[in-house]
Amino acid sequence: DTIKLKMATDTGSKGSPTGNALDNWAEIIQKKTAGTPDEIKINIFYQDELGDQKEVFDLFMAGEVDMMLNWPLTSYDKRMGLRNMPYMFLSWDQAFDAYRPGGWLNTIYNEVHNDQGLTFFGAWPEGFGGVATRGKYATTVEGAKGIKVRVPSNFPNPQTMQALGYQATAITWGEVYTSIQTGVVDGDAGNIIYWDYEYFRDVLTHYTRTKHVFVTGVLSMNTETWEELNPNQQKIVADAALLVMEKQFADAKALDQSYVDKAVAGGMEYIEPTEEELRALAKVAREQVWPQMEAEVGPELVQQVRENAPKL
């Protein structure tokens, strides 16, 4: 008989890029199984429909939600924060190679998710993060001195920004706009340009692509539900996820560029540090933050990153 699954995302409403990806994933699965004995029906919940990011992740861990495209929290397992490790890649190609099936980061993520009772399918990248600021910007550690930026508080984001020279502070998302406007902080760090343009463009003047983090969501499933599927269904679900991932690797770059164009047309200054500056930033962040990562995610994982990450 038909299996009914709940699919959710913690970011993006219906019609947003994330929402469309969910629709796409569900549609492929439903089309391939429709009318067969292996029929799967999927109920989709977009951002906020089941609660905020933490709440939906709790539901996912408890098996109340079956499949997700999410930005996994580190609260259950710190190793989930591996994707925030600064400067693991410097290009899209390096990122794709790492996350594709069989890629080194895919293998690591598989293990980490398995330990949490989750089945990992692949990455859903948004692009390289940067620092969006008002009135000033920096491409060097020296230049960043005294620039106050809002940073997501999960490890190692604040530590990375500190290493890059900024003054890091935690402010709830809802107060970021007004905090930049009134001058409590000078900007927002760690997001791709899409979010900074969509939410804060009226109060921002610069976007500097520091590339310190490769922002990506994750396609995964609760393992208990996964094991209720038969091998054919499992293959259909995993293959569909792979298609969604490949499509996003193809689309994300163009989408990201389109927001760069929009931001520039809207009067925002877009800065790309030179290769040399970028390498200098990456060097500092790797030297200062990577050793701290050992205590957080374990020396073995960090060792694997050291072996696989591109040399500077």
Added chain:
Amino acid sequence: MLSFFSSIDRVMARLLNLIAIIASVVVAGLVFFMVIARYAMEWSIVGVDELALISAMWLYMVGGIIASRRAEHLVVDFLPQQLTSPFLLRLHQRVVALIMVATTVFFIYLAWRMMSFAIKRPQTTPGLGLPELIPLSSLALASIGCFAYAMRDLITGRACHNPKEEGEK
């Protein structure tokens, strides 16, 4: 027997007040420190908000127990004020207390389910990695404390009223 209960009550009152005071001082102090650190000292501040939030959860829940102890929850007292017959007033109080006992039992059950999950799948805060069981246990404590005082109200017939401000009759 009565003096035994009243001495327990006195100890509880002191303990609850002490926790409330410590939690308030910590919350106000840490949040104030966040301003000083960012604005005056220009320090990066990591995790101070997490410590403040944990203290705040204890403040909220202990505050709730204090309200139960003093039988001072927010209450719409229009109906009891219209009742003149002492019998009807007593009946009214017992019905309300019974509903309070039932709902606090439900609260305890929810807390039990939550704590079971939280112990099976422990979580930590994102910045400092502090165990989430610390703030969660304040909710479990609140459910038990509120139940205990609801039972007291059911047995002693004490009516719940609105919090009184200093200067009120």
Added chain:
Amino acid sequence: MGVLAILLLIVLMTIGVPVAWSFAAVLAYLVFIYDVNMTTLLLQGFRSLDHIILLALPLFVLAGYLMKSGGIARRLVDFIEMLVRGRRGGLGASMVYASGIFGAISGTASGAVASIGTIMIGPLAERGYPRGYASALLGISSLLGILIPPSVTMILFGVVTRQSITALFAATIGPALLLMLGLTLFNRFCAGRLFTENHPDDTMPGQKIASRWSITKSALPALSLPFLILGGIYGGICTPTEAAAVAVVAAIIIGFFFYRDLTLSRLRDSVVASAETTGTIMLILLFSFMIGRILTAERVPQELTEWITTLVQNPLLILLIVNAFLIITGMIMDDLSVTVVIAPLLMPLVVSAGVDPIHYGAIVACSVVIGANSPPVAPILYMACRIGQVSIHHAIMPAIWMILVVGLPVMMVTTFIPEVSLFIPRMLGVM
């Protein structure tokens, strides 16, 4: 089914079950009819309380208590009274202004009722103001505390609807000024017509005549507090949450070292009392958040929106319906429940009518001003009567007139002229 839950809530509250446990009972009912997963339910409630923004609530509540125990409220009243001395209706107006300035430091209305009321009702009665009238005026003036930032009501509204507190704070300033103006005019009209004001040229009966300078000098530390709080928020020094902590620290310093009214035992009592007030609010929030989660998951607000929009399409008419709904529920529910349960329920409807969520926040705040003073469920009015030592019956008619002549028009103007609420946030650039 969802509507039945609201009905059950009203029934339980009206028979006198404490609001927190009425919510808990409704939650149990919803869990029963909707087959909710109880493993994560309380965890979701916890997550809703676990917000840094919500820290502003206990801190602004504490600041309100400290204003009274630290002698700040008394200096404010002396100062305002000095400014309006000798005018017709002057003492009544000074209660309005004192509540307004008190509101710029405290986040709640009850703090103003308790401190301004204990100081001013006696002198007002001696001056010839009927106690019922004075208590009604106290009740509605104290609501300036939630219109003038900081405001616990707007903090809660911002948390449940995910809007910026900084913007919401700015949006209720316009309606607050209108309310102050309206109450001053109303009071000026009544003084001498509905009652005779005795010897208006004197100072407050029984008060020593202090020099204008010494009163002003003494009020300066108290008057600096609003500047510290609002200047901190809009001057880019701190977030609303942090401003609340600054307010607490400043109130303690002023109370201890400037006025020396604050003692360690008074400080302890204030902290415990504010913890209790915070606790009662938080238990209510905890259960109402869980109720909100279930209602949203069952798509009750969306269905309510769809149902009303099939009946009515005109945005103005929709706004009128929303206003009526807020006022009626405000009459039969307490202000907290209206803010955290009813207001978010109507939010999709209001947004569909083209109203900005920040503007809607201001409308909700106005409805709370009315609801908290309109019988049968009128917690602030009843509290004002207890402080004013007068039976509720004497205060009801004056309260109804103040609502009809001042409160309702302010709400209507706020609803239909968006600039009233949105002008200041736009000017400050926070939206």
